[in-house]
Amino acid sequence: xxxxAGRPERRPLLSRLPLCFGETVHASTERLVDTNGVRxxxxxxxxxxxxxxxxxxxxxxxxxxxxxxxxxxxxxxxHVLAPxxxxxxxxxxxxxxxxxxxxxxxxxxxGLLDDAGAERAVFVGHDWGAPVAWGSAQLHPDRxxxxxxxxxxxxxxxxxxxxxxxxxxxGEKFFYMLYFQKPGVADAELGAxxxxxxxxxxxxxxxxxxxxxxxxxxRPGPEGFVDRLPEPDGLPDWISADDLDHYIAEFTxxxxxxxxxxxxxxxxxxEIMAHAVSPTIRVPALFIAGADDPVLSFMRRDRATEVxxxxxxxxxxxxxxxxxxxxxxxxVNATLLAFLNGLELR
Numbered sequence: 087x088x089x090x091a092g093r094p095e096r097r098p099l100l101s102r103l104p105l106c107f108g109e110t111v112h113a114s115t116e117r118l119v120d121t122n123g124v125r126x127x128x129x130x131x132x133x134x135x136x137x138x139x140x141x142x143x144x145x146x147x148x149x150x151x152x153x154x155x156x157x158x159x160x161x162x163x164x165h166v167l168a169p170x171x172x173x174x175x176x177x178x179x180x181x182x183x184x185x186x187x188x189x190x191x192x193x194x195x196x197g198l199l200d201d202a203g204a205e206r207a208v209f210v211g212h213d214w215g216a217p218v219a220w221g222s223a224q225l226h227p228d229r230x231x232x233x234x235x236x237x238x239x240x241x242x243x244x245x246x247x248x249x250x251x252x253x254x255x256x257g258e259k260f261f262y263m264l265y266f267q268k269p270g271v272a273d274a275e276l277g278a279x280x281x282x283x284x285x286x287x288x289x290x291x292x293x294x295x296x297x298x299x300x301x302x303x304x305r306p307g308p309e310g311f312v313d314r315l316p317e318p319d320g321l322p323d324w325i326s327a328d329d330l331d332h333y334i335a336e337f338t339x340x341x342x343x344x345x346x347x348x349x350x351x352x353x354x355x356x357e358i359m360a361h362a363v364s365p366t367i368r369v370p371a372l373f374i375a376g377a378d379d380p381v382l383s384f385m386r387r388d389r390a391t392e393v394x395x396x397x398x399x400x401x402x403x404x405x406x407x408x409x410x411x412x413x414x415x416x417x418v419n420a421t422l423l424a425f426l427n428g429l430e431l432r
Contacts, residue, residue: 113131114129114130114131114156114157114160114166115129115130115131116128116129116130116176117130118176119169119197119198119201121193121194121195121197121198121200121201122190122193122194122197124172124177124178124180124194125177125178126169126170126171126172126177126178126194126198127149127169127170127175127176127177128149128167128168128169128170128198129149129150129152129156129166129167129168129169130165130166130167130168131156131157131159131160131165131166132159132160132163132164132165132166133163133165134165134202134203135165135203136163136164136165137163137164137165137207137208137231137426137431137432138164138165138166138167138199138202138204138206138207138208139159139164139165139166139167139207139208139210139426140167140168140169140195140198140199140207140208140209140210141155141156141166141167141168141210141211141215142169142171142195142209142210142211142212142215142216142218142219143168143170143171143174143211143212143213143214143215144211144212144213144214144215144216144237145213145214145345145346145348145349146174146276146283146284146287146333146337146342146345147174147212147213147215147333148170148174148175148332148333148336149168149169149170149175150175150329150332150333151212151409151411151412152168152411153329153412154411154412154415154418154419155210155411155415155418155419155422156168158415158419158423159419159422159423159426162423162426162427164426165202165204167198167202167207169194169195169198171191171194171195171215171218172185172186172190172191172194172344173186173343173344173345173347173348174336174340174344174345175336175340179340179343179344183269183347183350183351184351184354185347186344186347186348186350186351187351187354187355187358188217188218188221188225188351188354188355188358188359189225189358191218191221191348192218192221192222192225192226193225193226195209195218195222196222196226196229199229205229206228206229206230206231207229207230207231208230208231208232208233208234208426208429208431209222209223209230209232209233209234210233210234210235210236210422211233211234211235211236211238212235212236212237212410212411213236213237213238213381213408214238214345214348215236216235216236216237216238216239217235217238217355219233219234219235220233220235220240220367220371220393221355221359221362223364223367223368223369223371224359224362224363224364224365224366224367225358225359225362225363225364226363227363227364227368227369230369231369231429231431232369232370232371232372232425232426232429232431233367233369233370233371233372234371234372234373234374234422234425235371235372235373235374236373236374236375236410236411236418237375237376237379237381237408237410238381238385239373239375239385239386239387239390239400240367240371240373240390240393240394241385241386241387241389241390241392241393242389242392242393243356243359243360243393244356247352247353247356247357248263248352248353248355248356249263249264249267249352249353250353252264255384256304258306259304259305259306260303260304260305260306260307260309260314261304262303262311263349263352265310265311266311266346266349266350267349267350267352269343269346269347269350271310272310272311272342272346273341273342273343273346275310275311275312275313276311276312276342276346277337277341277342277343279312280334280337280338280342281334281338282312283312283337283342284330284333284334284337285317285318285330285334286312286315286316286317286318287312287315288321288322288325288330288333288409289318289320289321289322289325290315290316290317290318291315291380291407291408291409292315292316292380293378293379293380293407299316300380300383302314303315322413324409324412324413324414325409325412366393366394366395366396367393367394367395367396368395368396369396370396370397370398370425370428370429371394371396371397371398371399372398372399372400372401372421372422372425373387373390373398373399373400373401374400374401374402374403374410374418374421374422375387375400375401375402375403375406375410376402376403376405376406376407376408376410376413376414377402377403377404377405377406378405378406378407379406379407379408379410380407380408381408387400399425401421403417403418
């Protein structure tokens with residue numbers, strides 16, 4: 087079931103996207119799509135019937151994080167669907183923690199294909215959206231034509247539950263994924279001042295090449311996550327004050343619990359993936375990362391081919407950090423389009 091989207095509290099995302107390409111204008115629209123028992127706010131562009139590309143955002147992001155990719159992909163002839171995933175923005179925010187496991191998250195976005203009348207799509211995910219994209223290729227292999235992950239590489243299933251492995255690895259040190267596990271704690275800290283949270287995460291997240299910053303983030307102590315992040319001197323050049331305000335307004339309205347609940351399913355996801363439909367990712371796969379992304383300091387991309395048995399390519403962008411598709415849209419778009427144009431999708 088599809089229902090028209092009402093006017094958002096802030097000015098519509100449609101008016102905030104760079105949509106003009108010379109003489110051609112590809113207009114994005116917002117609508118609400120019912121899928122898998124939830125309602126997702128979806129930004130859509132391109133022609134129905136064209137090859138579908140689904141863009142899955144990460145934490146704490148929104149469909150808006152793909153604002154540079156949506157028009158470029160539509161201009162290149164693709165039908166683009168970018169949802170606020172469950173727990174975020176204009177989409178449903180179920181209360182139960184287990185409502186955010188990998189089975190539910192992948193089924194949500196696969197359901198967008200049914201609404202679009204498409205059998206298969208290319209799934210592209212950033213940050214938490216990357217495991218959703220990789221997971222879709224294993225849990226719903228018949229619906230995935232190819233898969234792209236940004237920031238988080240495909241990794242084989244661990245031998246023990248993830249939280250157990252992380253506690254062994256970090257011991258008494260602070261690690262944000264473990265801090266996020268207890269309901270209510272990180273929710274209160276991040277939600278106390280959403281502007282500070284978003285500002286520090288977007289502008290103060292330390293790069294992987296700064297060992298001193300990594301030590302500060304990991305030191306034992308009572309500080310929470312946001313308090314460990316430095317206050318940036320100003321906004322990075324890849325995000326405007328207006329962009330930042332859009333994120334702040336949305337997370338002020340919704341809080342952060344929906345996104346944090348994704349982390350609270352690490353062990354449940356581990357159990358689910360033990361019974362994946364496909365033991366490996368058999369379709370063409372692409373991984374794009376920023377060389378200065380702190381995620382690469384603890385995610386082993388050298389093990390990707392243990393889980394990807396189809397054609398696989400890795401691209402690392404020098405000088406780029408975690409917020410890759412926003413930081414370096416030109417390079418990301420060129421890499422995505424080269425990959426997509428090399429597939430047999432039509």
